[in-house]
Amino acid sequence: METESLVRLLREHPFLQGLSEEHLQTLASCAANVRFEAGQWVLREGEEARRFYLLRSGRIAIEVYVPGRGPVPMQTIGEGEVLGWSWLVLPYRWHFDARAMQLTRAISLDAECLRARSEQDHELGYELLKRFVPVILQRLQAARLQLLDVYRANG
Amino acid sequence: MVPILFHVEQVRRETADTLTLTLKPAEGGTTLRFTPGQFNMLYRLGLGEVPISISGDPSRPDRLVHTLRAVGTVTKGLASLRPGEAVGVRGPFGAGWPMEAARGKDVVVVAGGIGLAPLRPAIYHLLARRHDYGRVVLLYGARTPGDLLYRRELERWRGRFDVDVLVTVDRGDAGWRGHVGVVTTLFTRAFFDADDCVAMVCGPEVMMRFTVAELKARGIPDDRIYLSMERNMKCALGFCGHCQFGPVFVCKDGPVFRYDRIKAFFGKREI
Ligand SMILES: Cc1cc2nc3c(=O)[nH]c(=O)nc-3n(C[C@H](O)[C@H](O)[C@H](O)COP(=O)(O)OP(=O)(O)OC[C@H]3O[C@@H](n4cnc5c(N)ncnc54)[C@H](O)[C@@H]3O)c2cc1C
Ligand code: FES
Numbered sequence: 001m002e003t004e005s006l007v008r009l010l011r012e013h014p015f016l017q018g019l020s021e022e023h024l025q026t027l028a029s030c031a032a033n034v035r036f037e038a039g040q041w042v043l044r045e046g047e048e049a050r051r052f053y054l055l056r057s058g059r060i061a062i063e064v065y066v067p068g069r070g071p072v073p074m075q076t077i078g079e080g081e082v083l084g085w086s087w088l089v090l091p092y093r094w095h096f097d098a099r100a101m102q103l104t105r106a107i108s109l110d111a112e113c114l115r116a117r118s119e120q121d122h123e124l125g126y127e128l129l130k131r132f133v134p135v136i137l138q139r140l141q142a143a144r145l146q147l148l149d150v151y152r153a154n155g
Numbered sequence: 156m157v158p159i160l161f162h163v164e165q166v167r168r169e170t171a172d173t174l175t176l177t178l179k180p181a182e183g184g185t186t187l188r189f190t191p192g193q194f195n196m197l198y199r200l201g202l203g204e205v206p207i208s209i210s211g212d213p214s215r216p217d218r219l220v221h222t223l224r225a226v227g228t229v230t231k232g233l234a235s236l237r238p239g240e241a242v243g244v245r246g247p248f249g250a251g252w253p254m255e256a257a258r259g260k261d262v263v264v265v266a267g268g269i270g271l272a273p274l275r276p277a278i279y280h281l282l283a284r285r286h287d288y289g290r291v292v293l294l295y296g297a298r299t300p301g302d303l304l305y306r307r308e309l310e311r312w313r314g315r316f317d318v319d320v321l322v323t324v325d326r327g328d329a330g331w332r333g334h335v336g337v338v339t340t341l342f343t344r345a346f347f348d349a350d351d352c353v354a355m356v357c358g359p360e361v362m363m364r365f366t367v368a369e370l371k372a373r374g375i376p377d378d379r380i381y382l383s384m385e386r387n388m389k390c391a392l393g394f395c396g397h398c399q400f401g402p403v404f405v406c407k408d409g410p411v412f413r414y415d416r417i418k419a420f421f422g423k424r425e426i
Contacts, residue, residue: 073327075336151268151298
């Protein structure tokens with residue numbers, strides 16, 4: 001895919017709102033357009049976290065495999081959202097499985113490429129972290145609320 | 156105020172522990188007009204009386220509808236009622252949803268669990284007068300797919316082009332193709348004008364706390380957020396003090412409150 005159209009897709013994605021043209025160009029050099037068919041694995045627990053995804057359409061379930069119960073979906077994410085931050089933190093391994101629930105289009109960003117660019121350009125790294133931290137916090141809070149099981153009777 | 160006698164016309168099972176009762180006045184009795192968000196005191200003869208929101212259509216007062224979850228003595232007694240059996244009804248009580256104040260604005264309805272029941276009359280009202288409102292968004296979260304209330308109706312509403320219905324469950328199962336995650340995670344997919352909108356929220360208090368935080372983060376001011384509060388009741392008339400919540404009485408000042416009026420004590424321990 002042409003860099004130009006990748007830059008456009010990146011610019012349009014809510015996660016990257018406000019990012020400078022220069023940084024969008026840098027990201028585009030680490031990016032690729034991808035699609036997942038319904039049921040296809042996007043990432044698997046324990047595998048190396050080599051990339052993250054900006055979702056453009058569709059829906060992905062983040063799952064944990066529980067012996068005896070099978071895959072248990074923890075959260076679903078969709079259009080405009082971001083999948084994966086294990087690439088940011090050593091040892092760069094996925095903690096969950098993720099699977100497309102329907103045809104899903106995304107931009108995949110190569111982790112090694114981005115880490116290298118961020119080492120050279122700390123401002124880019126900072127811009128990325130500023131966007132990832134709120135997402136991580138939001139997911140942490142959602143997970144805590146889920147843990148409280150607020151809808152249980154006599155809770 | 157003495158209870159008026161009603162008869163059970165229909166019992167409809169919603170989930171494993173929740174059902175919807177349709178009541179009609181006993182011979183010669185009158186229908187009860189109500190506004191969305193109001194509740195009745197339902198009296199199960201011989202067992203006692205509990206507050207239950209009206210979950211039916213306000214334009215059909217001939218059918219008095221309540222959705223209840225069997226949690227204790229009285230609600231279990233009510234849940235065991237059969238068609239034809241008698242129930243005492245006092246009401247309707249309380250201040251309901253701000254249907255007037257919301258006119259001309261976007262409306263965000265956020266429901267958790269059985270909290271959809273008191274909001275359903277508001278949804279009926281919004282859909283019946285669709286042109287009077289801006290965007291209408293319903294965000295509904297339940298524990299599991301099996302705990303979703305009014306499933307057929309949700310599907311029907313979702314099929315309309317003039318209302319956004321987003322449903323999520325805390326725990327999915329193998330057959331569930333929809334969203335998984337707490338109700339606040341739906342906000343990233345909800346579109347409304349935060350500067351010109353009213354939010355109506357009902358669910359467990361913890362869920363409402365998190366929802367209010369999310370609504371505020373989206374820029375909705377405190378005086379555009381409305382919550383329905385639950386407190387134990389006895390008289391439902393503002394006499395006994397059972398339902399006191401800070402300086403207000405849930406039975407007569409609520410159950411629906413504007414958030415800026417209760418925020419000083421909302422979420423505080425032991426109130
Ligand atoms: C304004 C208002 C509107 C209400 N609307 C509805 C409604 O539409 N549908 C509905 O099902 N309920 C509704 N309720 C809650 C309902 O009144 C209570 O569930 C009921 O009073 C419980 O009485 P009980 O005798 O069955 O249980 P109790 O014997 O009093 O209690 C049994 C157990 O259930 C727990 N419990 C009591 N209330 C609740 C509750 N609300 N949620 C979870 N656990 C509880 C108690 O802590 C106890 O452990 C409403 C309450 C208020 C104040
Ligand atoms: S229930 Fe008696 S004052 Fe509210």
